[in-house]
Amino acid sequence: MSTSLHSLTDHELDAELTRSRAEYDTLKARGLALDITRGKPAPEQLDLSAAMLSLPGDNDYVIDGIDCRNYGELPGLPSLRALFGEVLNIAPESLIAGGTSSLETMYDVLSFAWIHGTCDAGAPWSSAPVKFLCPVPGYDRHLAITESFGIELIAVPLVSDGPDVDAIRELVAGDPQIKGIWCVPMFSNPSGVTYSEQVTRDLLSMQTAAPDFRIFWDNAYAVHALVGDAPEVLDVLAIAAQMGNPERPFVFASTSKMTIAGGGVSFFAGSGENVAWYLGHLSQKRVGQDKVNQLRHVRFFVDVNGVRTHMRKHQQILAPKFELVTTILRREVGDSGIASWTDPRGGYFVNLEVLPGTAKRVVALAKDAGIALTPAGSAFPSGNDPRDSHIRLAPSLPSEAELQLAINGLCTCIRLSAAELVHRDRAADVHRSSVSV
């Protein structure tokens, strides 16, 4: 980014720095306590599922001929698998309805492969060094799971239609230690990117040196549009099978950002072989699923139209907050060249890019002013953004009034850190000039 700060005279730049500092001191003096770190639903969104607090209701516990109050039915309730099969464009027999956390499902799937190996390769992944690809910026909790297993992460760029397939193709073709890639194919966390069908086909068809290469396809935001209707969900299992790589995708999804956050239902999907492998290992750790909670979701949504209607209500609450964020950013730092940002059509995040070398400083300044942001670098392997320019904004939780305060304050921090950077650079230039003279 080239900034308008660069065109200032030394004197003007000094004045700008002084002005920014004063503005920041005023911000700090307000003693804010705001939090836009995580993609948590707002209370108003949770109110949309108020009916769930009394569901399934008196004497309602039998569905599909199953008493939901007893053990068993490891693949989950048939009715819920059918309903979300329609939502996620997955055949019900390929879709497993599980517990309350899709993150846990991903961790479990990775740990099964780690301890036992996948269905198509005998060796446990733990038996040799493992590497994973992660499109960046990516979801910090994905990265953390793989890093907790000692898996080496290799960053690949995420561009407007998905991850950079050419870069990925070269990597996976040459290195059998690369066993997987993290993907959030729709309204990606945090960039908001939705993968094109071509990118999806390329990922599912490319040659990989590892025979047991897996795509961890976390379709967390499949129906979480901020503008209009969400695009149709691609049938990745069918595409993978067509491409001759049926075992490649491990698909994940969750209702956490539809109903109760942390109390929804998670989903796993894959080929017949993958599902059998998953259930085989899962049967060692669970006697069945919480079918009462699954029944609660069937009763609440009723059918796929129930899901769509419900998600439009979320959209009505979320869209104005995203609009507010981009409006303030445009007004406050829009013409200065010191920041750029995404205007997502779905998902939970705005991707903010500040001047390279200032993201950590912006987050630290904001923190000292009582505005909590996701740590800079958290969307990159080892928490290290090589350009130190990326910040993830999560506008969902705060009220619009709080969000306005937070983003205005953030802009103050962006301006100050930019002025500091340009001032420092110019001082260094002067120093270099004087040295070279």
Place this chain on the structure above:
Amino acid sequence: MSTSLHSLTDHELDAELTRSRAEYDTLKARGLALDITRGKPAPEQLDLSAAMLSLPGDNDYVIDGIDCRNYGELPGLPSLRALFGEVLNIAPESLIAGGTSSLETMYDVLSFAWIHGTCDAGAPWSSAPVKFLCPVPGYDRHLAITESFGIELIAVPLVSDGPDVDAIRELVAGDPQIKGIWCVPMFSNPSGVTYSEQVTRDLLSMQTAAPDFRIFWDNAYAVHALVGDAPEVLDVLAIAAQMGNPERPFVFASTSKMTIAGGGVSFFAGSGENVAWYLGHLSQKRVGQDKVNQLRHVRFFVDVNGVRTHMRKHQQILAPKFELVTTILRREVGDSGIASWTDPRGGYFVNLEVLPGTAKRVVALAKDAGIALTPAGSAFPSGNDPRDSHIRLAPSLPSEAELQLAINGLCTCIRLSAAELVHRDRAADVHRSSVSV
């Protein structure tokens, strides 16, 4: 067991075998379809928690200052930890309220140790061969978890006051590969044994060659008395600390057999170091707990007296079924010396011992007659009961009428297999005599 069959003349024995076969053929002809394989609650028991189907209820979602509908609070709801801390005699800060499956919690804890090592020893358990002790007969799902990790199981005898401590002491003192033991300290599955305080102290104080030795203390039936009140729960964390081995016990419990089977709340408890270790790894896989379900449990039970009152209702349903089982066994095979059984004061199982070498045959005969029993040997490592004499009976699920049919039918199978065995033995004796002449 010496049996009255041995005192029969050859002719009488032939007649008994013919009679038993006819009796069995009559049983088979009835075409029963009964299942006493698993410790599942009966519908009447599940009805006791009918109110949970509408809880927490409209507009009830805040407790302890926490909105239960949103992410977070990985250790679980403080109110529930306090309530069950009282039930389980564990300080609330040492008790974590988790998801719906304590089996999953055990699997997770083992997998964390497997992948990362415990808090007091750096090496992952996967880095060298691992052995576990299992008091036998034991819980088949415990054994299956460890076996799925490739852990070698060493059986140790379970006697009337707990596992044979002398045998255990010698094993763990001499072999650093022995990293753990499975224990069900109260109303053990399947023997019904409750460990004495002395055995508990011995287990917590003994010298172990492995510095990171752990007791997987699955207190699954702490309040599940069949007669009178359950004994007071020992404060194993305090005893372990007194003995200088604070890290030794990993404690587990669950409400699955109190409220909704597979939809209750599971618990983990341990020393401060163990809890920090557990939460550290758990935080990689979960953003929080299903706090709405935890709130549901707080509202349902209210306090420790609510738990005790509720468990007495379970007792009123279960005790007559256990009484029925032992009454029929006493009447049908009581004087014959061909079977013995436990008369448990709590838990979910009756331990049946038949003539050595006949348990598999009894289970197969019963299966062919439409009576499903837990597979013979399943309470032993590798499913191998060296004496082939143990059968686990699970009387909870069927109605009393079904149970009566099942146990009467079982007795028919016991009598036939005993007559077959004694007949075969005698024929072999005759053969041996004629060979030696």
